[in-house]
Ligand code: NIG
């Protein structure tokens with residue numbers, strides 16, 4: 001954080017998302033963006049000091065503004081920096097060969113069960129040095145920043161042995177320290193059953209529970225504990241054991257749930273009190289209702305469905321059932337190699353039935369709720385971190401209307417201009 005005063009003024013729309021930090025937004029609250037026309041925002045030393053109309057703030061702070069660095073946002077909108085609550089950015093290599101196999105008819109699970117998929121990235125990640133992993137992941141973060149993302153979650157899970165999981169978590173920690181984007185860590189030792197344990201998956205579950213989780217907790221390497229609960233990967237019972245064990249160490253539960261087949265992952269998320277359940281393409285209505293009742297955030301990943309050529313999760317129905325919904329890139333080398341929150345927003349409208357206003361909430365404050373950061377980011381309110389995106393469109397609907405375009409104009413992270 002630096003000592004500096006910044007005044008942004010004349011925004012066509014200043015999207016504050018005021019009043020949604022207490023709990024995740026549901027139903028019509030997902031459309032309550034609290035837009036200020038001709039908006040302005042005053043930032044001091046990395047923190048939002050005031051938000052209002054340009055006229056009011058110019059009047060109230062005239063002498064401060066004389067000294068401040070002023071940014072004219074005429075013709076543009078100002079909104080919270082995007083929060084991406086589900087990524088696998090710390091990995092080595094790429095999987096375009098599998099992309100080609102899928103174009104020729106192979107499915108994602110067939111490729112994985114034949115030893116490719118997550119296993120292929122795991123081999124490369126195991127071989128990589130910490131420095132190589134750091135450099136590759138740093139490059140990805142740079143691209144995220146250019147798309148207006150200011151906070152990101154990053155999972156381990158391409159090690160599935162302690163040394164590599166540890167290496168990934170250390171890289172995530174360093175990225176958080178050295179890159180402007182805040183990186184929030186999730187341990188995902190249970191991303192797949194590693195090849196060495198193919199015939200004895202329960203032994204691997206025990207390894208995660210008895211050896212990996214205690215080490216993650218002892219070094220405070222992660223805040224969340226995630227499991228890929230899917231037929232052929234981890235069963236709901238194994239998932240429950242891993243998540244309950246994590247909770248004893250203070251790790252908050254997350255689940256990759258009901259992505260490929262219905263498997264009662266949504267129900268399990270509600271039962272274990274997960275902060276989020278992610279994917280949910282095949283989640284049951286009862287599961288969604290149970291999540292809604294417990295306030296579990298549904299993190300939807302429209303880019304993954306798009307890239308795997310499957311029907312996207314029914315986000316419209318989920319919101320209508322009362323589920324708080326967030327969206328994310330799911331950036332990873334197999335099922336969603338993208339850094340574009342902008343494209344994800346387009347897809348959330350076009351393939352999931354969300355409205356442009358709901359999409360903004362899903363990519364900001366609800367995404368912050370999904371990673372326990374809603375008290376500091378995800379909305380533009382007094383006292384919050386000045387994580388701000390200025391987008392080169394005159395209204396927020398144009399963000400979703402143009403597709404495949406990056407509308408980022410300026411990014412401010414903790415009060416510092418990091419993209420201009
Ligand atoms: O969220 N579904 C499981 N995990 C990732 C994909 C990981 C990979 O294919 O490398 C996901 O889509």
Ligand code: FE
Pocket residue numbers: 086087088256330332
């Ligand atoms: Fe994922």
